[in-house]
Amino acid sequence: MQQTRDSIKDIWGKRSPYKGDWPVRVDEQIEEEPDKWVQSACVLCSNGCGMDIGVKDGKIVGVRGRAVDIVNHGRLGPKGLNGWVANNSADRLKRPLIRKNGKLEESSWDEAMELIVKKSKEVIEKQTSLGIGFYTSGQLFLEEYYTLAVIGKAGLGTPHMDGNTRLCTATAAAALKVSFGSDGQPGSYTDIDTTEAILHVGHNVASQQTVLWMRILDRLEGENPPKLVVIDPRKTFTAEKATVHLAPITGTNIPVMNGLLNLIIDSGRINKEFIENHTVGFEELKQIVAKWPPERVEEVSGVPAAKLREAAEILGSASTLVSTALQGVYQSMQATAAAVQVNNLHLIRGLIGRPGCGIYQMNGQPTAQNNRECGADGDLPGFRNWGNKEHIAELATLWNVDPDIIPHWSPPTHAMQIWRYAEQGLISLLWISGTNPAVSMPELQRIRNILDKEDLFVIVQDPFMTETAERADVVLPAAIWGEKTGCFTNVDRTVHISHKAIEPPGEARSDLDIFIDYAKRMDFRDKDGDPLIKWQTSEEAFEAWKQCSKGRPCDYSGMSYSKLSQGSGIQWPCNEQFPDGTPHLYTTHLFNTSANICETYGYDLDTGAAVTAEEYKAIDPKGKAFLKGTDYQQPYEIPDDLYPLWLTTGRQVYHFHTRTKTGRSKALSDAAPDAFIQISEEDAARYGIKEGEMIVVESRRGKVIEPAKIGGVEPGLVFIPFHYGYWDKSDRPRAANELTLSEWDPVSKQPHFKYAAVRITKADAGIIESTADKIEKAADTIKSKLKSQEA
Amino acid sequence: MHIGQYIDLVHRTEIDLVKAFKKVAKAHGDEPDVYQTCQLLASWSQKLVEEFEPIVKRYKEESDKEPDRLTQTLLKDTRKGGLALLRDLHDLYLITTEVKVCCTILKQASDGLRDKDLTAMCEEIERQTTRQLSWLLTRAKQAAPQTLIVAK
Ligand code: SF4
Numbered sequence: 056m057q058q059t060r061d062s063i064k065d066i067w068g069k070r071s072p073y074k075g076d077w078p079v080r081v082d083e084q085i086e087e088e089p090d091k092w093v094q095s096a097c098v099l100c101s102n103g104c105g106m107d108i109g110v111k112d113g114k115i116v117g118v119r120g121r122a123v124d125i126v127n128h129g130r131l132g133p134k135g136l137n138g139w140v141a142n143n144s145a146d147r148l149k150r151p152l153i154r155k156n157g158k159l160e161e162s163s164w165d166e167a168m169e170l171i172v173k174k175s176k177e178v179i180e181k182q183t184s185l186g187i188g189f190y191t192s193g194q195l196f197l198e199e200y201y202t203l204a205v206i207g208k209a210g211l212g213t214p215h216m217d218g219n220t221r222l223c224t225a226t227a228a229a230a231l232k233v234s235f236g237s238d239g240q241p242g243s244y245t246d247i248d249t250t251e252a253i254l255h256v257g258h259n260v261a262s263q264q265t266v267l268w269m270r271i272l273d274r275l276e277g278e279n280p281p282k283l284v285v286i287d288p289r290k291t292f293t294a295e296k297a298t299v300h301l302a303p304i305t306g307t308n309i310p311v312m313n314g315l316l317n318l319i320i321d322s323g324r325i326n327k328e329f330i331e332n333h334t335v336g337f338e339e340l341k342q343i344v345a346k347w348p349p350e351r352v353e354e355v356s357g358v359p360a361a362k363l364r365e366a367a368e369i370l371g372s373a374s375t376l377v378s379t380a381l382q383g384v385y386q387s388m389q390a391t392a393a394a395v396q397v398n399n400l401h402l403i404r405g406l407i408g409r410p411g412c413g414i415y416q417m418n419g420q421p422t423a424q425n426n427r428e429c430g431a432d433g434d435l436p437g438f439r440n441w442g443n444k445e446h447i448a449e450l451a452t453l454w455n456v457d458p459d460i461i462p463h464w465s466p467p468t469h470a471m472q473i474w475r476y477a478e479q480g481l482i483s484l485l486w487i488s489g490t491n492p493a494v495s496m497p498e499l500q501r502i503r504n505i506l507d508k509e510d511l512f513v514i515v516q517d518p519f520m521t522e523t524a525e526r527a528d529v530v531l532p533a534a535i536w537g538e539k540t541g542c543f544t545n546v547d548r549t550v551h552i553s554h555k556a557i558e559p560p561g562e563a564r565s566d567l568d569i570f571i572d573y574a575k576r577m578d579f580r581d582k583d584g585d586p587l588i589k590w591q592t593s594e595e596a597f598e599a600w601k602q603c604s605k606g607r608p609c610d611y612s613g614m615s616y617s618k619l620s621q622g623s624g625i626q627w628p629c630n631e632q633f634p635d636g637t638p639h640l641y642t643t644h645l646f647n648t649s650a651n652i653c654e655t656y657g658y659d660l661d662t663g664a665a666v667t668a669e670e671y672k673a674i675d676p677k678g679k680a681f682l683k684g685t686d687y688q689q690p691y692e693i694p695d696d697l698y699p700l701w702l703t704t705g706r707q708v709y710h711f712h713t714r715t716k717t718g719r720s721k722a723l724s725d726a727a728p729d730a731f732i733q734i735s736e737e738d739a740a741r742y743g744i745k746e747g748e749m750i751v752v753e754s755r756r757g758k759v760i761e762p763a764k765i766g767g768v769e770p771g772l773v774f775i776p777f778h779y780g781y782w783d784k785s786d787r788p789r790a791a792n793e794l795t796l797s798e799w800d801p802v803s804k805q806p807h808f809k810y811a812a813v814r815i816t817k818a819d820a821g822i823i824e825s826t827a828d829k830i831e832k833a834a835d836t837i838k839s840k841l842k843s844q845e846a
Numbered sequence: 847m848h849i850g851q852y853i854d855l856v857h858r859t860e861i862d863l864v865k866a867f868k869k870v871a872k873a874h875g876d877e878p879d880v881y882q883t884c885q886l887l888a889s890w891s892q893k894l895v896e897e898f899e900p901i902v903k904r905y906k907e908e909s910d911k912e913p914d915r916l917t918q919t920l921l922k923d924t925r926k927g928g929l930a931l932l933r934d935l936h937d938l939y940l941i942t943t944e945v946k947v948c949c950t951i952l953k954q955a956s957d958g959l960r961d962k963d964l965t966a967m968c969e970e971i972e973r974q975t976t977r978q979l980s981w982l983l984t985r986a987k988q989a990a991p992q993t994l995i996v997a998k
Binding site: 182183185186214464465466468471472475476479480481659661662663664665666688691796797798799801 | 876877878879882883885886887977980981983984987988990991992995996997998
């Protein structure tokens, strides 16, 4: 193997200190010298680094960063450099499988698809299309999401369509909508190149978006480095570099953010003219945050008042500021309300719509943004508003269907509710593509029970035999990145094309081909009797999407496959007015809040109650941004005598999601082979726990057994990475989500993975064996019993 | 003067509302959002009940215990079965509306009496009930199609 750097040992590589233009460094890793390089981008996190795929004799042999790309300037992180080997795994799914007599057996595509069509029709007959639900991913390509959105919304007419994006970025979208009227990140990564200050809230960027962190590290070592404020309960890699690190107690983001805003407003470091001309709601916000003087913040959150003041000093005095938020905000109590406070900080200081000033309500997954744009999650395509009749009419005209078929009577069903309906038997067919809920959803025992239900027909479309696929009735082998062409969009709205470099293994097909095949077999038609889906290839699908997005905030109409294949990715909106794309949104400080443009009429931040069209029209802010706030609410489950510790879950630098890809790279797997429980030195001493000892962790919902890792968290808090399930190791319960809660944010409906009350005890060998045994046996009996009855 | 009767009515209906929200929360523990939001809305009402107490005392002489009509028939028992959630939310909506109507009427008299404390109290109750109603309607609308078309 040849590589320009060892990214496992040295995650971020050599520094290139700078201010202004970020120097190029091309990172490359190859097994053999490629015959050709094919343009693509990395799909292992939301950063979307431009990358070329090296191909030799029809096989992927390596990758290199694209020097011309505006996102990464040639760099790649450990996942990007090593993750590609998953394509070549021997255990890829190669033929469709159908469950017969309790066992999954190989079948032809015809047989599998006909079975799916037959089941769909049976369910529609009994329950209407309300009996069908789709649960997708942040991994498919734009063309695939859009095609599925049209099938679901104009073919079947079901409101039950969401992605695992609900677990990762729903709050990003919700917060942007609440403040600015629509989704869409205001800033550009180039803001890092000049900014005076950076704020990371609940975002361990050093581990999540390693290449973005390289950019920040290079700024920190260059001339006039930015000051760095980090809010995170753990001492992460990111926190280690902070000028000021605030470590709030779990669930207290709101007191800390309210406290910061209060100090800034109080010190008069606000832009009165901007607030007056471009926002509404300042007085109410001021009243809400005024209840949080630093001393009270300290009492509730544990953040020392003096530290809060230091942070407010930086955030209040910088003339340019880049802020990011991620799961520490999104997967915690009052998620949307806390994320909105980050927007508020920029709004009250007028730090938006110009170079050096960016807000990134970060995404986690590489194509989450496209799921939101194209409407395969709980949104409508093109950031349209389900409450706005004109928006529905636009879609109906575009698709040439009756507007009534498009479900718009209430908000599209969110993922947690889709699973609940399945649990109640109110959804009887669940189609899961490119995601692994049997490891990634909260409260796994409940999810397993649902998947195993006799009256639920489960379709899983995946490249691998995941923990979820094992429980499916039909498994469809999917082609992945490198084996199909399509586009996806990163956090700063940069759209990349990823070209097909090799053939998929066996009979695996792209998700696009599978969805189009389903539409054909279901014979979905438009008003004139023509096929509803009028495209066959990904390029045709992209052209259709361009039409749909035209005139909306996420306008792709000025892009084309050939334009995207010329050099760097391009930032939307890209249209006649901005043929080369747009680095910053809201440069004129006109936001997307007008009643006829906005993606939502808004919500009550405490309850999630929807504002009606009439109510909104009465207060139409006509392009002004909203300043909204709310007061602190304690989490519902807090540590007590029985379960005295806080659990928080999260990610590791070497893995993505449930490791279906990264776990198949030897380098990445060796770097982070297993789950663990991280506890403070104090708690380790109190419980008499030594490094590496096996610990039983229990919540009210389940139990896991993990080796102890001591240090790096506050006393009273324990951390478990969520990546690890059972496909490669099932000798003990180890998935963090065995413990987590089925509850969610009232506005974004994102589940609260960041806290649960747990207790720990030292494990003896007996416990480990017997629990593992029980888990396997119980699973086996349920599986065989239910599935044999069905067959 | 009959204002005491209306003050008493608002106060008692608000107390009923606390109980009603708690009852529905308990009955629908399998719907985490319903459980938690109903608890939250019960706590809002509870706070109003407490804040209302001094005013209730002040007007005590004029009160006369008219039995409240709504809670005698609504939500006596929470329901079971496919329609349960929708019907319970519907009942909650009606009880909350009763609080709101009583309060709107009371506020007219309060304005006439120029009782600033009472007027402020009425405004606060109106504001909270509006938010409560708004959530109840959002959630009921969400549940309606699946309940009325699909549920057995
Ligand atoms: S930062 Fe993200 S997109 Fe870039 S190489 Fe790493 S995993 Fe891939």
